[in-house]
Amino acid sequence: METAPRPVPAIIVAIDGPSGTGKSSTSKAVATALGLRYLDTGAQYRAITWWMVENGIDTADAEAVADAAAKPEIVSGTDPLAPTITVDGIDVSGPIRTQEVTSKVSAVSAVPRVRTLITELQRSIAAGAEGGILVEGRDIGTTVLPDADLKVFLTASPEARAARRSGELKGKEATDLTATREALLRRDAADSGRKTSPLAKAEDAVEVDTSDLTLQQVIECVVTLVEEKRALR
Numbered sequence: 001m002e003t004a005p006r007p008v009p010a011i012i013v014a015i016d017g018p019s020g021t022g023k024s025s026t027s028k029a030v031a032t033a034l035g036l037r038y039l040d041t042g043a044q045y046r047a048i049t050w051w052m053v054e055n056g057i058d059t060a061d062a063e064a065v066a067d068a069a070a071k072p073e074i075v076s077g078t079d080p081l082a083p084t085i086t087v088d089g090i091d092v093s094g095p096i097r098t099q100e101v102t103s104k105v106s107a108v109s110a111v112p113r114v115r116t117l118i119t120e121l122q123r124s125i126a127a128g129a130e131g132g133i134l135v136e137g138r139d140i141g142t143t144v145l146p147d148a149d150l151k152v153f154l155t156a157s158p159e160a161r162a163a164r165r166s167g168e169l170k171g172k173e174a175t176d177l178t179a180t181r182e183a184l185l186r187r188d189a190a191d192s193g194r195k196t197s198p199l200a201k202a203e204d205a206v207e208v209d210t211s212d213l214t215l216q217q218v219i220e221c222v223v224t225l226v227e228e229k230r231a232l233r
């Protein structure tokens, strides 16, 4: 008698690391290559920050941010080829990338009430991803999905990260390399230094230094790590 092929169990992959290490570019490509859903958790923190700014909430006032945190409805689309993010039905994929949101997102995301709400949202999205999901952020391996099947922590030198970001900004906003490097390091320090689920490498994460790797090499490396995990299941 023929037996039906065993279904491949859904795999959960967590990718964390500081800003500009290549999390989003790598995650989208890996998820696409392997047929996984994709969740950009930084976009969710940016979306709630955008809502606070739009609604005149002082983002430096943690109590005011906490009081308002449950009001916006944030919805993330998880297609790696066309990820989406809306707040109360408004497409905010562009507005969440402004300099103003970038400069305020660390303060908003440090508020414990914000983290509790966004973490719940992230867990429910991951639980609903039947074919598996790749979730990228700062605290996915340590806090959001501590039982993830694979955890990857991307790093890169501040110089490499600043050069990548300056390349992106060219023609749009200021491209001063030193200023870009300083802004990156300030955000890393705030994200690593906060009390509630700071940016950190999980003990069981595989660290990949991307400073001297092309994006394609990083993608291949992570695809191999996922395939190795899948083969063991």
Ligand SMILES: Nc1ncnc2c1ncn2[C@@H]1O[C@H](COP(=O)(O)OP(=O)(O)OP(=O)(O)O)[C@@H](O)[C@H]1O
Pocket (backbone or CB within 6 Å): 017, 018, 019, 020, 021, 022, 023, 024, 025, 026, 042, 164, 165, 168, 210, 213, 214, 215, 216, 218
């Ligand atoms: N290995 C690499 N080599 C060269 N450029 C890269 C590499 N990885 C990513 N990049 C480029 O660096 C920039 C930042 O990458 P990406 O947005 O993926 O980083 P990130 O870690 O998600 O950053 P953030 O956390 O700030 O969103 C992009 O322009 C991307 O194309």
Ligand SMILES: Nc1ccn([C@H]2C[C@H](O)[C@@H](COP(=O)(O)O)O2)c(=O)n1
Pocket (backbone or CB within 6 Å): 019, 041, 042, 043, 045, 046, 105, 106, 109, 110, 136, 137, 138, 139, 140, 187, 191
């Ligand atoms: N899991 C996460 C993801 C993101 N954040 C905060 C900290 C970041 O500076 C900010 C924006 O993230 P990015 O779009 O640059 O990846 O969001 C967090 O606290 N936890």
